[in-house]
Amino acid sequence: MSKVKVVLAVSVFFLLPTIIHAQQFDVGFGVDTISAPSTNVTSTFVGSTQSLTGGAYPIFSADYLLKRHFGIQGEVAWRAAQNLYLGFEPYRPIFFDFNAIYSRKINRYVAPELAAGIGAESVRFYQNYFNCSFFGGCTNYVTSTHFLGDVGGGLRLYVHGNFFVRPEAHLYWIHNNVEFSSNHATRYGISIGYTFGSPIGYP
Numbered sequence: 001m002s003k004v005k006v007v008l009a010v011s012v013f014f015l016l017p018t019i020i021h022a023q024q025f026d027v028g029f030g031v032d033t034i035s036a037p038s039t040n041v042t043s044t045f046v047g048s049t050q051s052l053t054g055g056a057y058p059i060f061s062a063d064y065l066l067k068r069h070f071g072i073q074g075e076v077a078w079r080a081a082q083n084l085y086l087g088f089e090p091y092r093p094i095f096f097d098f099n100a101i102y103s104r105k106i107n108r109y110v111a112p113e114l115a116a117g118i119g120a121e122s123v124r125f126y127q128n129y130f131n132c133s134f135f136g137g138c139t140n141y142v143t144s145t146h147f148l149g150d151v152g153g154g155l156r157l158y159v160h161g162n163f164f165v166r167p168e169a170h171l172y173w174i175h176n177n178v179e180f181s182s183n184h185a186t187r188y189g190i191s192i193g194y195t196f197g198s199p200i201g202y203p
Contacts, residue, residue: 023064023065023066023197024064024065024071024103024195024196024197025062025063025064025065025195025196025197026061026062026063026064026103026156026193026194026195026196027060027061027062027193027194027196028059028060028061028062028164028166028191028192028193028194029058029059029060029061029191029192029193030058030059030166030168030189030190030191030192030193031056031057031058031059031080031189031190032056032057032059032077032168032187032188032189032190032191033054033055033056033057033187033188033189034052034053034054034055034057034079034093034185034186034187035053035185035186035187035188036051036052036053036180036181036182036184036185036186037051037181037182037184038051038053038181038182049086049181050085050086050179050180050181051180051181051182052093052180052181052182052185053185054083055079055080055081055083056079056080056081057077057078057079057080057095057187057189058077058078058080059075059076059077059187059189059191060075060076060077061073061074061075061076061191061193062074063101063103063113063115065101065103069102069103069104070100070101070102071100071101071103072098072099072100072101073098073099073100073101073115073117074096074097074098074099075095075096075097075099075119075170076094076095076096077094077095077187078092078093078094078095079092079093079094082126085125085179089125089126090125090126091123091124091125091126092123092124092126093121093122093123093124094121094122094123094124095119095120095121095122095148095172095187096119096120096122097117097118097119097120097148097150097170097172098117098118098119099115099116099117099150100115100116100117101113101114101115102114102115103156105156105158108158109157109158109159110155110156110157110158111155111156111158111164112153112154112155112156113153113154113155113156113166114152114153115150115151115152115153115170116149116150116151116152117149117150118147118148118149118150119147119148119149119150120145120146120147120148121145121146121148121172121174121177122143122144122145123143123144123145123146123179124141124142124143125141125142125143125144126140126141127140127141127142128140144179146174146175146176146177147174147175147176148172148173148174148175149172149173150170150171150172150173151170151171152168152169152170152171152187153168153169154166154167154168154169154191155167155168156193156195158195162194162195162196163192163193163194164192164193164194164195165190165191165192166190166191166192166193167189167190168188168189168190168191169186169187169188170186170187170188171184171185171186171187172184172185172186172187
C-alpha cells in the first residue's frame with residue numbers, strides 16, 4: 001500500500017467521528033388524521049361519494065441532514081382501523097412519501113422544518129377470500145396504488161435534551177385518485193421524536 005493510501009486511510013479513521021458528529025439524524029412517531037373534500041355529486045359512479053376524511057393514522061418518519069440544513073426524509077402513514085368503502089367493502093389507505101427537507105434550529109428549543117417530495121397512496125381493499133401467487137404468497141386484499149406529490153412541514157419543540165414534540169401537516173396531490181371524491185388530501189397531527197447528533201444550526 002502506498003504512503004498516500006496510508007495517509008488517506010488514517011485521516012479518514014480520525015476524521016470519521018467528527019463527520020458523524022456533524023450530521024443530524026431524526027426519527028419520529030406520532031398519530032395524524034386525514035382531511036379531504038367530500039362531494040355533492042349523488043351518482044352511482046364508483047368513488048364519487050367516498051371521501052378519505054377521518055381515521056387515526058400512525059406515522060413513522062426519519063430524516064438525515066446531509067449538508068448544512070438540507071437533507072432527505074422518508075415517511076409512512078397508515079389508517080389504524082379499516083373503514084368501509086361505499087358502505088360495504090373494508091379498506092385501508094397507506095401513504096408513503098420521500099422528500100427533500102430543510103430544517104434549522106433557531107434556538108435551543110425550536111426548529112421549524114419544511115419538506116416536499118413524491119410518494120404513493122396504496123389502498124388495500126379487503127376480501128373474504130385469499131389471492132395466492134407463487135412469488136407474492138397469499139393475501140386477503142387487492143391493492144390500488146397511485147403516484148402522489150406532497151408538501152408540508154412541522155415545528156419541532158425540544159422539550160428535554162434531544163427529545164422533541166412536533167405539530168405537523170402535509171398536503172397530498174394524488175394522481176388519478178378515482179376511488180375517492182378528491183385528488184388531494186391533508187394529513188395533520190403530532191409526533192414525538194429524537195434527534196441524534198447536535199442539531200445543525202445551533203450548538
